[in-house]
Amino acid sequence: MPNIKPVSDLRNYNEVLRDVAAGEPVFLTKNGRGRYALVDIADYEKMQATIKLMSQLAEGEKAGREKGWLAVEEVEKNLGV
Template sequence: MPNIKPISDLRNYSEVLREVSAGSPVFLTKNGRGRYAILDISDYEKANAAAALMNELAKGRSSGEEKGWLSPEAVRARLLRAEDEI
């Protein structure tokens, strides 16, 4: 169950921060609506890594659509060629 608190609870921020842990963020509301999330640094880093990966995948898809796709055989040939060069 999500841990939701009003932003006014930040007056005692150390108590709110104690409730934050990996996989268990605290969501803060302002005027009854969700406004902020406080999360563990490892969750933040995972979210950033996932966003970066999605960005790279989108670039790859865009490149494939613009320049054409490689067949699985062409990929294998390129990888084998690159392996021989190492």
């Protein structure tokens, strides 16, 4: 179950931060609508790494479609394997 709190609860930020755990973000609302998410730093870093990897994979796929794919043998030769 998501942990949702009004942003006004930040007046007692220690209590709010205590509720943040790996895999369990705290969502803050403002005027009854979702506004912010507090996440554990390890989760944040994992999300950023995932976004970077997905972006690089998309670039590679685009290059493959535009410039053509390499055969496994060509890749091994280029890498000296």
